[in-house]
Amino acid sequence: MNKPIVTLAIASAMALPAAAQQNVEVLHWWTSGGEAAALNVLKGNLEKQGVKWNDMPVAGGGGEAAMTAVRARVTAGNPPTAVQMLGFDIQDWAKQGVLADMNDLAAKENWDKTVPAALQKFSKFGGNWIAAPVNIHSTNWIWANKKVLAKAGVTAEPKTFDEFIAAAEKVQKAGFVAIAHGGQPWQEATIFDGVALSTGGVDYYRKAFIELDAKALASPTTLKVFDRMSQIRKLVDKDFSGRDWNVASGMVISGKAGFQIMGDWAKGEFVTAKKVPGKDLLCYRFPGTQGVVSFNTDQFAMFKQKDADKTGAQMKLASAIMEPGFQSAFNVVKGSAPARSDVPDTAFDDCGKKAIKDVAEASKNNTLVGSMAHGHAVPASIKNAFYDVITRHFNGQIDSKKAVTELVSASKT
Ligand code: GAL
Numbered sequence: 001m002n003k004p005i006v007t008l009a010i011a012s013a014m015a016l017p018a019a020a021q022q023n024v025e026v027l028h029w030w031t032s033g034g035e036a037a038a039l040n041v042l043k044g045n046l047e048k049q050g051v052k053w054n055d056m057p058v059a060g061g062g063g064e065a066a067m068t069a070v071r072a073r074v075t076a077g078n079p080p081t082a083v084q085m086l087g088f089d090i091q092d093w094a095k096q097g098v099l100a101d102m103n104d105l106a107a108k109e110n111w112d113k114t115v116p117a118a119l120q121k122f123s124k125f126g127g128n129w130i131a132a133p134v135n136i137h138s139t140n141w142i143w144a145n146k147k148v149l150a151k152a153g154v155t156a157e158p159k160t161f162d163e164f165i166a167a168a169e170k171v172q173k174a175g176f177v178a179i180a181h182g183g184q185p186w187q188e189a190t191i192f193d194g195v196a197l198s199t200g201g202v203d204y205y206r207k208a209f210i211e212l213d214a215k216a217l218a219s220p221t222t223l224k225v226f227d228r229m230s231q232i233r234k235l236v237d238k239d240f241s242g243r244d245w246n247v248a249s250g251m252v253i254s255g256k257a258g259f260q261i262m263g264d265w266a267k268g269e270f271v272t273a274k275k276v277p278g279k280d281l282l283c284y285r286f287p288g289t290q291g292v293v294s295f296n297t298d299q300f301a302m303f304k305q306k307d308a309d310k311t312g313a314q315m316k317l318a319s320a321i322m323e324p325g326f327q328s329a330f331n332v333v334k335g336s337a338p339a340r341s342d343v344p345d346t347a348f349d350d351c352g353k354k355a356i357k358d359v360a361e362a363s364k365n366n367t368l369v370g371s372m373a374h375g376h377a378v379p380a381s382i383k384n385a386f387y388d389v390i391t392r393h394f395n396g397q398i399d400s401k402k403a404v405t406e407l408v409s410a411s412k413t
Helices: 003-015 033-048 061-075 087-095 103-109 117-123 146-151 161-173 185-210 220-233 245-253 266-272 308-322 324-334 350-364 380-394 400-410
Strands: 023-028 052-057 082-086 131-133 141-145 177-179 257-261 281-285 293-296 298-302 368-370
Touching: 023 061, 023 308, 033 052, 033 266, 033 308, 033 324, 061 082, 061 185, 082 087, 087 117, 087 298, 087 380, 103 308, 117 131, 117 298, 131 308, 141 146, 141 245, 141 266, 146 161, 146 257, 146 281, 161 177, 161 185, 161 220, 161 257, 185 220, 185 257, 185 293, 185 368, 185 380, 220 380, 220 400, 245 257, 245 266, 266 281, 266 324, 281 350, 293 350, 298 308, 308 324, 350 368, 380 400
Parallel strands: 023 052, 023 082, 177 257, 293 368
Antiparallel strands: 082 298, 131 298, 141 257, 141 281
16 A cells, blocks of 8 residues: 555656765965865865865965956856955955855854954954965065075074175075075065065065055165165076075975075975975074065855855855864965964964964064065955066166156056
């Protein structure tokens, strides 16, 4: 008697489409060893919640190529669900009204209280949460191979720009590459962040590169910054052109080079290579910028979706990003500090602990400034115009005097 009913039930169940698995398509530029390892922590956490991760990597340090890819996708009416973004880029997309509002989740999880104000400036637009910050990176760091330095007779941390140049010259004379560098505009701009802060101090940096004050930009300090960039140019190897930043990190890791001037994503490469701070590598603030932090924060912005399932998956991703345990695990691997002020530093190595402490102190002392090179000082159009001047100067196409004049014009782009 029951048999036909059961058969019918099974038959109708089989006819139903399987419930669609929630998924997120994540566009990012994290393709180096350290970056990919960090991203895998997020991917793993999300997949544990049953959300499928569709990876959309767009290689290219600093994210310029990724941002071009995003523009193409949006123009084609097919925006990715989640995108890694930096500072002013987030604000630019928010202005166009295409980013999803995360206010409900932010209120439920108290993001207002746990995310530092300097980050919220970029995560919110018109008072609404439109991005979830995953880290705080900073650009004014130097990474060094301890053994190479010892062989070259560099025994103390250089505390001033001149001491740094003297140390790098020693490394060069000892037969190593002094400064491992990749000749790409964003990498030169990253060095420029540190040199500008070291030469003019935090007030000059703010005036010139955040407020775009013409007097500060045209000042003798900027001339000196460019002259110092030329000093650094003499300490890189002849094959620097076009080299990727992680290849440059590899030169320090393998003992071919002494130093790399790079943001703390470089530490992700050291961690992946199982190198230990204090033993194999040394990390210090760009000489002359002690007490100051030029920061950038990677955030994930979600493009508005019509499909409720996709929105649900987006919020799961945002919630996974903001989870304190994840913020610790991810940033330990990535080389950055957590984007929440309530994450303990216990799991971090010495450089990571220093990063967390430096950010907290700089924030208290008002010496935490947005990185020009990484999209946290000026909008992308001006940033790119600055890149162009800095790179042409670094490659000897214009002298320091001309570079200053051009920088002033670039600020009006
Ligand atoms: C930065 C980004 C970092 C790192 C780096 C090199 O802009 O904030 O997370 O990925 O580029 O790609």
